[in-house]
Amino acid sequence: MDKKIGVYVCTGCGIGEVVDFEALSEIVDDEYSVAVCKSHPFLCGAAGVAEIKKDLEEEGINAVVIAACSSRVNYDVFNFGPAVLVERANLREQGVWSHQNPDDDEDVKENIQMLATDNLRMSIVKMENMDPPEPYAAEDLSKTILVVGGGLSGMTAALEAAGAGYQVVLVEKEAELGGWAARCYKLPPLKPPFRELEENKCAAIAQEIAANPDIKVYTSAEIQSTAGGPGVFDVEISQNGSVARERIGAIVLATGARPYDPERLGHLGFGRYANVITQAMLEEIAGKGKITRPSDGKEVEKVAFIQCAGSRDAEHLPYCSAACCVESMKQALYVKEQNPEAAVYVFYKDIRANGQYEHFYMRAQEAGVIFIKGDVSCINEDDGSLSIEADDLLMGEKTAAEELDLVVLANGMVPSTLAGLPAEVQKEVAEQEAAATAEASEAVAAAEQRILNLKYRQGPELPALKYGFPDSHFICFPYETRRTGIYAAGSVRAPMDLPSTIADATGAALKAIQCVELTAQGSAVHPRVWDFSYPQFFMQRCTQCKRCTEECPFGAINEDEKGNPLPNPTRCRRCGTCMGACPERIISFKNYSVPMIGNMLKAIEVPEEDEEKPRILVLACENDAMPALDMAGINHLNYNPWVRIIPVRCLGSLNLVWIADAMSRGIDGVLLLGCKHGDDYQCHFMKGSELAEIRLSKVSETLDRLGLESERVRMAEVSITDYDQIPGILDEFAEKLDELGPNPMKGF
Incomplete structure (x- = not known):
């Protein structure tokens, strides 16, 4: 794409009181090929947006750099359609609002100006290195919802999806629908005033399903194999000695639990x-x-x-x-x-x-x-x-x-995903009070009952997490599993009562619908909804190291018989973990790549040692760290002005070459700021922060061999609510770097 870049700097919200636009404009004109560079006192207002639109029409601008507030706000205001690329430079939350200058100190003002300049430089460089994403178009796309399990949760999910106008395939291993709930004499109250027992209506629900023309029911049936991904799942269903094949858009796993x-x-x-x-x-x-x-x-x-x-x-x-x-x-x-x-x-x-x-x-x-x-x-x-x-x-x-x-x-109840486990493995899982250990998880994966029979290199079933339940992220993304397009509902996801099961099944059905609709448009599904990019592989340099297939948290990459990666774009959640894993750097996105981030950090101006203005590079995950940094700015919490922040999709996308580039540039320290992980993990891409920590241990060894202190690279975990800790984390790291002294590679 031939880009014609326009740069627009907002001087409102206190930015213009500290940042010198004329100085910014001069640097932009001298260092970059930019068609337009303008300022406006209220860029997100009607007049400011009209000014940009006028340039789009009259000047042919097709790439817009907005230097103003955080990209997390006003994103709808600065959306000019798919033909116009937009990049945001944060001068407000991570600039003037987090680096106050109450005494009009010239040194402080200079630091803020340098920060604004570097933020703008990085955004322009990012724009120069990106191309408009081209949505992945799958062939023979299906929007049919497969529900596995015909208990109360499965029947509810099937009816809800059919009621929304979608075709449904319902598979139940027993001869009749209803599951455990159908075998109950009566049910606890499901509606106000929640005092009296209710007659069991599971048989009536099963009859309603049988009469619904949009629901195809397979009873006495099991899933023989599941291949493909969202929109293009190819499912084989065995029933009474015969095999039926269905093209499926998304799957709801509602196989319930069994008594302990x-x-x-x-x-x-x-x-x-x-x-x-x-x-x-x-x-x-x-x-x-x-x-x-x-x-x-x-x-x-x-x-x-x-x-x-x-x-x-x-x-x-x-x-x-x-x-x-x-x-x-x-x-x-x-x-x-x-x-x-x-x-x-x-x-x-x-x-x-x-x-x-x-x-x-x-x-x-x-x-x-x-x-x-x-x-x-x-x-x-x-x-x-x-x-x-x-x-x-x-x-x-x-x-x-x-x-x-x-x-x-x-x-009590045990998820059906563990129903086939031998007693000794069940006991091993049960004894993990906080979460299953890696060894227990491997035992579960090896011995679990086959339900979906996934044709994934990463295993035939959903990864079992805490206590064997296949839920992927109980904090932020209920229903989701670590296999894109497959949603757990009811007591297979977590222990729950009947009203919760009904609500859960409805939620999972809605998630499945969201999945098929987004997939049809070529968009990622949660958390990067409306991301139309997907990883592309330059296979000529692939060494078949298998790191991308091993480290992908979502099983989005299989392998062929020669060990070459076989990406499944509709499974991909666009986290970039594969990009960070690849030692040959053959994986990239149209709007996110290893060279792009490398060029952004190289755009940071590193003062000479005698200027006593160190530089700290912060690679911050966009899901928790970036919001926490923004919240710190919104609350006007001051932190060290040496910091330069580059957002990354996930710390799992960290490629070690970025740290090498930063050190060789003379940057004094690199801080990885990402989501929390562990027993009660918060990482939005499941294993990103954990993988970054593993990679960081290897970086430390490399730095030690090069004679650079390993303390120059550090990782910190934050959630969005930890914004008040941001100044302490950054200032403490700056103090440590001050003790270590300047990067010895500065100036080379």
Whole structure:
């Protein structure tokens, strides 16, 4: 693209009071081929925008550099259509607002001017190095939604997607739809006033699905293979010995959960005493009519429920299974409906009847259900009757329930993605209180039950995260998994009750719809929505090192038989992790590349050593670090003016050549500022920050060998809400560099 660049500098919001536009304009004219360089006191106002549009029409400007506020604001105002490239230089939040000069100090003013100049230089250089993205156009694109799992979450997702006008394929491994919920005698309340039990309507929902012409149902069926990516998934479905093939746009995984193996709860009497049963077993008994004890068919008169039977237990499931408390209250009311005089006890650690279910909790209390906050220490049987001993945590004494006809264990739920795991691997996963270790994750990946049978180099199933659930990012992006276009919903994503399951399935269906629509336009899907770029590979220099295929967090790159990368553009989320991983630097985007960032940092003016004005390069991720930096500026928090900030899509896109270039330029230090990662990770591209940290360890070794202090390159993690820590992080790093002295390569 032949660019005709126009540079527009806003002097409002205090910028013009500190920054000398004439000096900026002179540098722009002397150093760059720019057709227009203008200032305006209110660039985002109607007059300012009209001025730019006038130049677009009359001067033929097709590349606009806006030197004003952050690119995170007024992005709609400065959108001039796909034919016009736009780049933003931040002179406000990361300029005059974060480097105040209350005393009109000339040295401070000079520092701010130099900062504004460098920010503008970097933006112009970036514009010179970018080309307009060309959306990826997939062939034979589909917008059909595949829902895997025909339980309550799967049926809800199918109906919601069909109701929005999309074709749906629903696959259920059992002979009938409904899943676990369909086997329940009754359901807890799903609507106000949230007090009374509801009749089970799963059969009616299944009939509604059967009558819907937009939903194709496969029962007694399983997914044999899933290839391709969003918009172009090719799915093979095996059913009764035959194989059907469907072209799919996006997938909702709604395979639910199963009860935790009660055989492992022998310490609570299961397997030893016939009258110790699970919640699922009680549902089956209630569905047959009267609730009787299994040992002799006697109608129950005295029942105890034990909550967290395996849940919230480091030896079993360290997490809360979410629905157990409400289910036990529901079943306690079964007993009370059958016999209002029956004695019903609930032994609990904490009652978790969230939200509107507080009304249901009160209903159970009013019915006479006795709740005891206590740890069960012993269960015994005498002539078919059971007794429980427990520590009453509220009263601070021992308590007991004797002559019980039935004990019901709330044995929690395990995601179906772990349903095929052997007991020893389940135990290994369950014992990870914070998150599964790398070894446990590998064990899960090796042994997990096959559901989707993905034809991905990175594995046949969704990566299992905390406790084996396949959710990808519980903080910012619910429903998403680490496989683009595949969305988890319901209890396979996280333990949840029925109302949450219904809402979850609706959300996942909407995400799937968003995915197929964006894919049809050639856009990335979350978090870089409306990014039309995608990675392009210069294969002539590829060494088949496999780093791009190994490090891609989303499985967007397969390999051919010779080990060459096979990118799948519709799977790609445009994070650039592959670009950062490639040692040969053969991967780039039209508007983001290794040479582009390299040229931007080379545009920074590095003063001589005797000027005592060090330079700090900050490579900041656009998802958390850049907003945090902007928030620091909005709150007028001052930090060191030596800092020069280059936004990157993700720290996972960090290529080590950038640090080498910075050091050789004489820049005194490089700070990588990215999302948090770890047990409760925040990284928007899942593994970007973690990969950057691994690469940084290699940089340290290289710097030490070159005689440069490894402390000159550092990484810090921030979330958006950590903006108040930004000045401390930057100033502390500047102080450390001051102790180390100037970069010895300065001036070479």
